Amino acid sequence: VITRRYKFNVQMTNVTRLCTTKALLTVNGQYPGPPIVAREGDRVVVNVTNNVQNNVSIHWHGIRQLRSGWADGPAYVTQCPIQTGQSYVYKFIIKRQRGTLWWHAHISWLRASLHGPIIIYPKKNASYPFPRPHQEVPIVFGEWGNADTETVINQALQSGAQANVSDAYTMNGLPGLMYNCSANDTFRLKVIPGKTYLLRLVNAALNSDLFFGIANHTLTVVEADAVYVKPFQTNIILITPGQTTNVLFTAMSQPPNATFLILAGPFATGTAAFDNSTSAGVLEYVANGTPVNTSSLPMMKPTLPAPNDTCFRSQFSQKMRSLGNPNFPAASAPQKVDKQFLFTVGLGLNPCPQGQTCQGPNNTKFAASINNISFIQPTTALLQAYYFNQSNGVYNTTFPDNPPFPFNYTGTPPNNTRTLNDTRVELLPFNTTVQLVLQDTSIVTFESHPLHLHGFNFFIVGQGMGNYNASTDPANFNLVDPPERNTVGVPSGGWAALRFLADNPGVWFMHCHLEPHTSWGLKMAWVVLNGNGGRSQSLLPPPKDLPPC
Ligand code: C2O
Numbered sequence: 343v344i345t346r347r348y349k350f351n352v353q354m355t356n357v358t359r360l361c362t363t364k365a366l367l368t369v370n371g372q373y374p375g376p377p378i379v380a381r382e383g384d385r386v387v388v389n390v391t392n393n394v395q396n397n398v399s400i401h402w403h404g405i406r407q408l409r410s411g412w413a414d415g416p417a418y419v420t421q422c423p424i425q426t427g428q429s430y431v432y433k434f435i436i437k438r439q440r441g442t443l444w445w446h447a448h449i450s451w452l453r454a455s456l457h458g459p460i461i462i463y464p465k466k467n468a469s470y471p472f473p474r475p476h477q478e479v480p481i482v483f484g485e486w487g488n489a490d491t492e493t494v495i496n497q498a499l500q501s502g503a504q505a506n507v508s509d510a511y512t513m514n515g516l517p518g519l520m521y522n523c524s525a526n527d528t529f530r531l532k533v534i535p536g537k538t539y540l541l542r543l544v545n546a547a548l549n550s551d552l553f554f555g556i557a558n559h560t561l562t563v564v565e566a567d568a569v570y571v572k573p574f575q576t577n578i579i580l581i582t583p584g585q586t587t588n589v590l591f592t593a594m595s596q597p598p599n600a601t602f603l604i605l606a607g608p609f610a611t612g613t614a615a616f617d618n619s620t621s622a623g624v625l626e627y628v629a630n631g632t633p634v635n636t637s638s639l640p641m642m643k644p645t646l647p648a649p650n651d652t653c654f655r656s657q658f659s660q661k662m663r664s665l666g667n668p669n670f671p672a673a674s675a676p677q678k679v680d681k682q683f684l685f686t687v688g689l690g691l692n693p694c695p696q697g698q699t700c701q702g703p704n705n706t707k708f709a710a711s712i713n714n715i716s717f718i719q720p721t722t723a724l725l726q727a728y729y730f731n732q733s734n735g736v737y738n739t740t741f742p743d744n745p746p747f748p749f750n751y752t753g754t755p756p757n758n759t760r761t762l763n764d765t766r767v768e769l770l771p772f773n774t775t776v777q778l779v780l781q782d783t784s785i786v787t788f789e790s791h792p793l794h795l796h797g798f799n800f801f802i803v804g805q806g807m808g809n810y811n812a813s814t815d816p817a818n819f820n821l822v823d824p825p826e827r828n829t830v831g832v833p834s835g836g837w838a839a840l841r842f843l844a845d846n847p848g849v850w851f852m853h854c855h856l857e858p859h860t861s862w863g864l865k866m867a868w869v870v871l872n873g874n875g876g877r878s879q880s881l882l883p884p885p886k887d888l889p890p891c
Contacts, residue, residue, distance in 0.1 A: 375458030397423035411848030441568035529623030557642035584829035675801035688783030716863025772873030
């Protein structure tokens with residue numbers, strides 16, 4: 343086994359965008375952060391040192407962490423945070439995954455600037471299921487906000503306001519030429535006529551589903567969340583926060599005398615359009631090694647769908663199918679299920695705490711919940727409490743399998759939109775096959791929720807609009823080639839049905855990847871018990887340097 347070693351120094355670094363300079367939390371001074379590069383089967387060792395005043399933890403988003411849950415990273419779920427001046431070494435093996443994933447801070451909203459790609463090449467001598475590209479280019483989408491992030495967080499948490507943290511969307515940290523003061527902060531990709539390129543796209547934005555496209559170039563989707571998919575062509579990609587997508591495109595052999603805009607802009611429904619602006623990069627053709635002089639040439643612009651184009655959304659998600667051919671077999675979705683869950687995901691309104699003013703309707707405070715439980719973050723890590731049999735006063739195992747009262751998600755919202763605050767987990771015996779239907783409630787606002795599950799990939803076996811119907815919808819489930827992912831966009835006013843095998847003992851977070859919703863409680867944890875098969879079915883013991891609480 344080859345070991346890839348990294349040193350991550352979390353430090354403050356001054357960064358200027360949109361003519362505003364602010365001190366950002368960075369890894370090694372880089373914004374966005376450095377890539378982790380490895381092959382399938384490699385061991386990754388990252389020594390993270392905290393040189394800032396904030397508590398920090400890092401999550402390796404989409405890495406399965408088989409039996410190595412101590413390295414997963416969500417603060418107060420699998421570890422207590424790394425305190426100022428302290429270090430923690432994350433160690434994990436990349437098993438049965440190749441493609442693009444990403445890493446990000448997993449405490450408060452620090453992932454705003456602390457994030458970067460994880461690039462996983464196939465095993466040595468293994469090929470891609472597509473021709474080897476001339477060049478591979480990661481593009482990480484993010485958000486830049488001029489305001490101090492801490493101030494925005496506090497505002498969102500205390501008043502429960504719909505927070506707008508961003509003044510610009512970014513590609514690899516660059517807002518691009520459609521924003522004021524950003525002409526020099528524009529992502530540029532030089533391409534040679536006739537060559538094929540692989541773009542590794544990561545949506546690290548805090549708040550927005552994004553459309554992505556390049557003028558006059560067709561994209562071929564080949565991979566999503568580090569799983570190969572049946573290739574399909576599209577002009578535009580939709581990518582939800584937390585997701586990664588690999589696409590190929592071929593530079594034209596005789597490009598017209600023009601440069602081509604690369605755009606990323608939000609998909610949002612209802613009131614959720616925090617920011618309708620667009621990040622722009624430039625695709626530049628290089629002939630015989632010299633760039634074409636583009637300054638006087640017309641710029642071709644791709645047409646992104648309207649921000650509320652839900653039709654595009656559902657058509658796009660229908661096209662995602664796992665590859666599964668004889669050379670690249672796909673994992674199969676559980677055909678039978680041991681345990682079924684129906685979880686509502688959505689917002690609610692709670693009474694404003696005494697002495698505060700709140701920004702929800704009638705001075706209420708926005709909350710978010712799963713099955714009406716707004717998850718309260720404990721002050722010690724769930725995984726430690728579980729491992730050392732000290733769950734008393736930390737969490738209880740009464741998470742409801744079904745919504746506490748019937749809803750009708752297509753009609754008038756229920757009168758009681760109040761949520762219950764608690765720290766509850768759902769227990770799963772080892773190797774349980776799970777069917778989990780996530781039903782969006784569309785209470786308070788209309789938003790798709792990007793639900794991310796730690797520790798597993800799940801199969802998206804069905805999706806639909808309106809209320810999930812347990813007696814008729816399963817007949818239409820795709821159990822043949824469903825996409826295998828770690829993050830699903832639960833459609834606003836609709837549902838998504840997932841299946842997964844609980845083969846990874848530990849405590850696994852599941853939450854909305856829209857940062858305000860996570861903070862407001864749209865999160866929960868699964869506890870997967872050890873199997874009877876001894877060491878190979880058991881969570882490993884905690885490492886010695888696990889940060890104390
Ligand atoms: Cu990408 Cu729990 O997060």
